[in-house]
Amino acid sequence: xxxxxxxxxxxxxxxxxxxxxxxxxxxxxxxxxxxxxxxxxxxxxxxxxxxxxxxxxxxxxxxxxxxxxxxxxxxxxxxxxxxxxxxxxxxxxxxxxxxxxxxxxxxxxxxxxxxxxxxxxxxxxxxxxxxxxxxxxxxxxxxxxxxxxxxxxxxxxxxxxxxxxxxxxxxxxxxxxxxxxxxxxxxxxxxxxxxxxxxxxxxx
Numbered sequence: 001x002x003x004x005x006x007x008x009x010x011x012x013x014x015x016x017x018x019x020x021x022x023x024x025x026x027x028x029x030x031x032x033x034x035x036x037x038x039x040x041x042x043x044x045x046x047x048x049x050x051x052x053x054x055x056x057x058x059x060x061x062x063x064x065x066x067x068x069x070x071x072x073x074x075x076x077x078x079x080x081x082x083x084x085x086x087x088x089x090x091x092x093x094x095x096x097x098x099x100x101x102x103x104x105x106x107x108x109x110x111x112x113x114x115x116x117x118x119x120x121x122x123x124x125x126x127x128x129x130x131x132x133x134x135x136x137x138x139x140x141x142x143x144x145x146x147x148x149x150x151x152x153x154x155x156x157x158x159x160x161x162x163x164x165x166x167x168x169x170x171x172x173x174x175x176x177x178x179x180x181x182x183x184x185x186x187x188x189x190x191x192x193x194x195x196x197x198x199x200x201x202x203x204x
Contacts, residue, residue, distance in 0.1 A: 028076025
């Protein structure tokens with residue numbers, strides 16, 4: 001019986017993991033610095049405080065900003081290392097066992113769920129949009145979709161050729177999935193906070 005051809009190295013997926021991990025880590029590092037500044041200089045605003053709605057201070061100082069008893073950016077400083085390492089390992093030719101992919105997907109799924117919770121808290125409870133937090137949202141959302149599509153492609157979810165084919169077909173749709181999610185978040189922020197005009201003023 002002929003053996004199944006080896007799976008092609010998912011180079012684009014690996015590069016995305018590295019890029020997303022670096023961007024997410026930078027955002028977490030920036031928020032960590034802002035938290036240190038707030039602790040050492042109480043009363044000073046954060047450098048990312050642009051308006052009442054678009055700011056970091058309210059999020060960092062809130063209970064939601066330390067959901068597990070310590071500042072949330074610490075999760076980012078540690079957690080974003082994983083996609084960087086996995087992406088670099090794939091580019092170097094590494095292949096991972098099924099249990100490893102399930103553990104990695106569990107971590108990414110936790111991050112995605114936590115981000116969705118933070119988005120809801122920011123928009124509906126705190127009434128603010130934290131710029132560095134939004135950078136984290138920006139990379140977490142497509143990473144979640146990309147990882148689960150990759151699990152379909154590499155046979156982690158199912159070893160059937162049909163599942164692999166579906167995963168391969170869905171790969172091209174990951175950007176659209178992310179943009180649709182961004183659009184929903186932006187729509188909620190606009191309805192609740194009238195945030196779009198302020199975001200446009202800050203960006204342009």
